Amino acid sequence: MIDYIQPDYEVVRNKDLCIKCKVCVRQCANEVHQYDEKRDVLYADNSKCVNCHRCVTLCPAKALKIVKTDHCFKPSANYTTEIIKDIYRQADTGGVLLSSMGTPKDYPVYWDKMLINASQVTNPSIDPLREPMEIKTFLGRKPETVKYREDGSIEVEKFPNLELKTPIMFSAMSYGSISKNAHLSLARAAEQLGIFYNTGEGGLHEDLYKYSLNTIVQVASGRFGVHEDYLNAGQAIEIKIGQGAKPGIGGHLPGKKIGPEVSRTRMIPMGTDAISPAPHHDIYSIEDLRQLVFSLKEATNYKKPIIVKIAAVHNIAAIASGIARSGADIIAIDGIRGGTGAAPSRIRDNVGMPIELALAAVDTRLRDEGIRNNVGLVVAGSIRSSADVVKAIALGADAVYIGTPALLALGCHLCRSCHAGKCNWGIATQNPELVRRLNPDIGYKRLVNLVNAWSHEIMEMMGGMGINSIEALRGNRLMLRGIGLSEKELEILGIKHAGE
Amino acid sequence: MDEIERMVNEVDEKYREGNVRIPSGCAICGYFSKKGRALPAIDAVDAMAYMHDRSNGLGGGFAGYGIYPDFPDHYAFHIFYDNEHAREETESFLKIRFDISNMERIPTKKVYGISGAPLIWRYFGRLEPEVKAHTELDEEEYVCQTVIHINTKIKGAYVFSSGKNMGVFKGVGFPEDVGEYYRLGDYKGYCWTAHGRYPTNTPGWWGGAHPFNILNYTIVHNGEISSYDANRRFMEIYGYKCTLLTDTEVITYIIDYLNRKRKLKLEDVAKVIAPPFWSQIEKMEEKEREKLTTLRNMYASLLITGPFSIILGYTGGMMALNDRLKLRSMVAAEKDDVTYVASEECAIRSICPNPDRTWSPAGGEPVIVELEKEGR
Numbered sequence: 001m002i003d004y005i006q007p008d009y010e011v012v013r014n015k016d017l018c019i020k021c022k023v024c025v026r027q028c029a030n031e032v033h034q035y036d037e038k039r040d041v042l043y044a045d046n047s048k049c050v051n052c053h054r055c056v057t058l059c060p061a062k063a064l065k066i067v068k069t070d071h072c073f074k075p076s077a078n079y080t081t082e083i084i085k086d087i088y089r090q091a092d093t094g095g096v097l098l099s100s101m102g103t104p105k106d107y108p109v110y111w112d113k114m115l116i117n118a119s120q121v122t123n124p125s126i127d128p129l130r131e132p133m134e135i136k137t138f139l140g141r142k143p144e145t146v147k148y149r150e151d152g153s154i155e156v157e158k159f160p161n162l163e164l165k166t167p168i169m170f171s172a173m174s175y176g177s178i179s180k181n182a183h184l185s186l187a188r189a190a191e192q193l194g195i196f197y198n199t200g201e202g203g204l205h206e207d208l209y210k211y212s213l214n215t216i217v218q219v220a221s222g223r224f225g226v227h228e229d230y231l232n233a234g235q236a237i238e239i240k241i242g243q244g245a246k247p248g249i250g251g252h253l254p255g256k257k258i259g260p261e262v263s264r265t266r267m268i269p270m271g272t273d274a275i276s277p278a279p280h281h282d283i284y285s286i287e288d289l290r291q292l293v294f295s296l297k298e299a300t301n302y303k304k305p306i307i308v309k310i311a312a313v314h315n316i317a318a319i320a321s322g323i324a325r326s327g328a329d330i331i332a333i334d335g336i337r338g339g340t341g342a343a344p345s346r347i348r349d350n351v352g353m354p355i356e357l358a359l360a361a362v363d364t365r366l367r368d369e370g371i372r373n374n375v376g377l378v379v380a381g382s383i384r385s386s387a388d389v390v391k392a393i394a395l396g397a398d399a400v401y402i403g404t405p406a407l408l409a410l411g412c413h414l415c416r417s418c419h420a421g422k423c424n425w426g427i428a429t430q431n432p433e434l435v436r437r438l439n440p441d442i443g444y445k446r447l448v449n450l451v452n453a454w455s456h457e458i459m460e461m462m463g464g465m466g467i468n469s470i471e472a473l474r475g476n477r478l479m480l481r482g483i484g485l486s487e488k489e490l491e492i493l494g495i496k497h498a499g500e
Numbered sequence: 501m502d503e504i505e506r507m508v509n510e511v512d513e514k515y516r517e518g519n520v521r522i523p524s525g526c527a528i529c530g531y532f533s534k535k536g537r538a539l540p541a542i543d544a545v546d547a548m549a550y551m552h553d554r555s556n557g558l559g560g561g562f563a564g565y566g567i568y569p570d571f572p573d574h575y576a577f578h579i580f581y582d583n584e585h586a587r588e589e590t591e592s593f594l595k596i597r598f599d600i601s602n603m604e605r606i607p608t609k610k611v612y613g614i615s616g617a618p619l620i621w622r623y624f625g626r627l628e629p630e631v632k633a634h635t636e637l638d639e640e641e642y643v644c645q646t647v648i649h650i651n652t653k654i655k656g657a658y659v660f661s662s663g664k665n666m667g668v669f670k671g672v673g674f675p676e677d678v679g680e681y682y683r684l685g686d687y688k689g690y691c692w693t694a695h696g697r698y699p700t701n702t703p704g705w706w707g708g709a710h711p712f713n714i715l716n717y718t719i720v721h722n723g724e725i726s727s728y729d730a731n732r733r734f735m736e737i738y739g740y741k742c743t744l745l746t747d748t749e750v751i752t753y754i755i756d757y758l759n760r761k762r763k764l765k766l767e768d769v770a771k772v773i774a775p776p777f778w779s780q781i782e783k784m785e786e787k788e789r790e791k792l793t794t795l796r797n798m799y800a801s802l803l804i805t806g807p808f809s810i811i812l813g814y815t816g817g818m819m820a821l822n823d824r825l826k827l828r829s830m831v832a833a834e835k836d837d838v839t840y841v842a843s844e845e846c847a848i849r850s851i852c853p854n855p856d857r858t859w860s861p862a863g864g865e866p867v868i869v870e871l872e873k874e875g876r
Binding site: 119122123124126131132134136138142143144145146148153154156161367370372373465466467468469471472473474475476477478479 | 723724725726727728729730731733734736737738762763764765768777778779787791794795796797798799800801803804805806807824825827
């Protein structure tokens with residue numbers, strides 16, 4: 001059969017620099033680099049290259065680079081190279097196209113169209129190097145009323161809350177989609193940072209139970225790895241209804257990533273694709289969600305907040321309102337640009353909406369209905385920097401989840417090939433040889449560094465606004481102005497345009 | 501002011517309070533007799549004159565408590581009208597809900613520096629028993645909603661004082677001129693608070709001057725808060741409409757919500773809006789730590805950041821409070837049964853040259869004084 005598909009990238013080897021040490025050959029799990037002993041030459045099979053930069057980064061002679069191929073189809077703005085190749089690929093296999101990580105399509109990034117305020121003259125900015133700057137955050141339902149006891153102490157209805165030292169958590173990424181060393185790095189970093197990581201729907205490896213105080217356990221439609229000890233192992237339970245990268249369908253773990261340990265943790269057979277049902281088969285409507293929320297609360301003695309995670313879809317405000325009345329303590333919303341370990345490409349690239357619009361719509365709706373304090377609000381789906389965090393909180397979020405930035409900190413180069421299971425960086429793979437490449441002792445420190453750096457930047461920006469407590473930033477939309485946005489976009493975001 | 505004068509003095513509505521958010525710097529002062537002695541209002545006028553440079557002539561005002569001993573149980577409505585039509589409409593609205601015992605123009609005098617005054621009337625009334633019997637709201641809430649209705653629905657009318665046995669007197673001008681304009685030399689009360697305004701907008705609307713009042717609460721405030729929109733959006737969840745877009749308005753609503761509706765003690769209200777830092781809370785003994793953690797968490801969006809000093813007046817009490825970093829000056833003093841608070845010590849010494857004690861209250865530490873209860 002003719003292979004219609006030409007490589008996207010070309011490996012360029014500078015022969016003057018190359019010392020033929022063959023590190024590239026040994027490092028590339030995709031077997032791009034090969035050494036021909038007879039001719040004493042190194043050559044590359046470009047068709048296998050995913051552009052993950054492992055060889056480039058490790059080449060001691062700095063002799064390698066990867067470039068986008070200039071080989072091209074006749075240019076068309078309509079039938080682009082990607083479209084043509086996808087059609088060839090489907091004609092070859094008859095299958096649904098799979099891809100990984102967040103959509104590469106250029107949907108508007110509203111974070112980049114909002115500007116942050118700062119103090120001048122009429123009130124002072126606050127210097128975070130010299131004054132206390134508070135970013136501690138509580139997530140969960142808040143009581144409304146206080147009763148005084150005779151001794152002057154107060155009595156309030158207690159709801160379980162999560163306490164975060166900084167308003168950033170690690171998104172759900174399952175053991176299976178990522179490696180044990182990646183999970184271990186996340187867990188240890190969460191512990192050091194005073195925040196939480198999230199197991200995803202892959203259960204919890206027995207070696208990670210000791211990080212219980214910084215763990216959120218997830219219950220998804222496949223119910224993989226769910227049992228009583230697991231539910232009680234975390235500080236909160238997240239019901240995953242949907243994910244920003246693939247609204248409307250369930251999780252997808254290719255069989256080649258399911259080895260003995262993943263199989264035992266997930267409680268599923270080795271080597272079979274783990275495809276979660278699209279819906280939870282005990283939740284066909286909002287009143288069913290309430291029953292699952294309370295089943296989980298019963299199972300954990302009402303001691304743990306329940307998070308309901310949903311993908312941002314068109315009717316998000318009404319859905320969130322329903323969830324806020326379902327007994328859930330926290331709503332997590334994931335936008336269209338959110339990452340994934342494997343998703344059908346068409347769904348990833350076309351279903352859902354940007355998190356910024358979903359967040360603004362939900363926060364406004366919950367306030368209009370007077371139920372904003374019933375729930376904490378966590379957003380995810382491409383929070384790329386501390387500035388995105390500040391903007392999310394000013395729009396109304398309590399905290400954010402980060403996934404892709406955490407993986408980048410661990411060495412991910414966003415080659416978007418997680419579903420292949422051959423991650424050269426030891427993150428999105430279960431191949432023991434590859435997993436060993438990710439050293440959790442180093443990985444967790446890099447995660448700690450990243451989140452600490454963001455926290456410092458958040459404090460700097462808050463101080464500039466004259467705000468010394470994160471709760472005074474939350475929902476403080478006057479601190480944002482739009483730039484280059486239409487009236488309608490400004491209306492939905494609930495902000496004014498720059499200059500107004 | 502007649503229509504001809506009005507045309508001359510007409511301000512650009514575009515920059516009025518409510519149409520645009522106006523930060524503003526200020527001078528404040530207040531004093532309170534714990535024994536309930538009737539203190540002269542003129543002291544407040546004199547004290548404000550000493551802080552002349554903290555105002556810019558775009559607003560001044562005073563609030564007095566215990567000033568209407570002849571009508572102690574009547575709501576005293578002070579209302580600005582732009583024209584006679586607004587007055588007629590408002591009066592007919594009030595008369596079907598309140599039994600009005602007395603109505604009059606508030607006595608004023610011509611003063612150099614005060615111009616563009618609206619029609620200023622006051623009414624003493626009690627809620628009609630019939631209305632009280634039929635409303636689902638409690639009486640205070642009903643009165644509060646009446647005021648909000650007049651201020652938002654009747655064009656050209658603005659209720660700027662609505663408590664019992666208390667009153668607000670305010671206008672555009674320097675505070676000492678406003679005091680003279682309202683003939684405050686004729687008034688006495690157990691508590692007075694005062695405000696001189698330094699807004700960053702140009703027009704100056706009489707309704708936009710301070711103190712800001714709702715029922716018996718009055719607030720004078722100096723500062724610009726950076727938490728404004730977080731506070732405003734939280735209050736709007738609970739049905740408050742922030743129509744003036746000023747800091748003072750939202751602070752008043754926060755206190756009304758926490759103290760009147762949620763029955764929080766004022767010292768705890770202070771701990772919500774200017775709480776100790778987490779690092780301080782963590783070092784407290786367990787009971788206090790738990791209480792402050794709970795309050796900070798449940799009313800997180802009512803924490804106020806940015807510089808402020810406020811004096812809250814209420815029936816039988818006065819509370820002064822600084823932001824937790826103390827980014828605004830505020831000095832307190834005591835002499836016999838009277839407690840003084842002001843932006844600057846010179847203002848206090850101008851009316852009380854030898855106080856028994858002066859101190860600078862720490863950020864977030866409220867100064868609360870209340871009338872001594874009989875028999876104590």
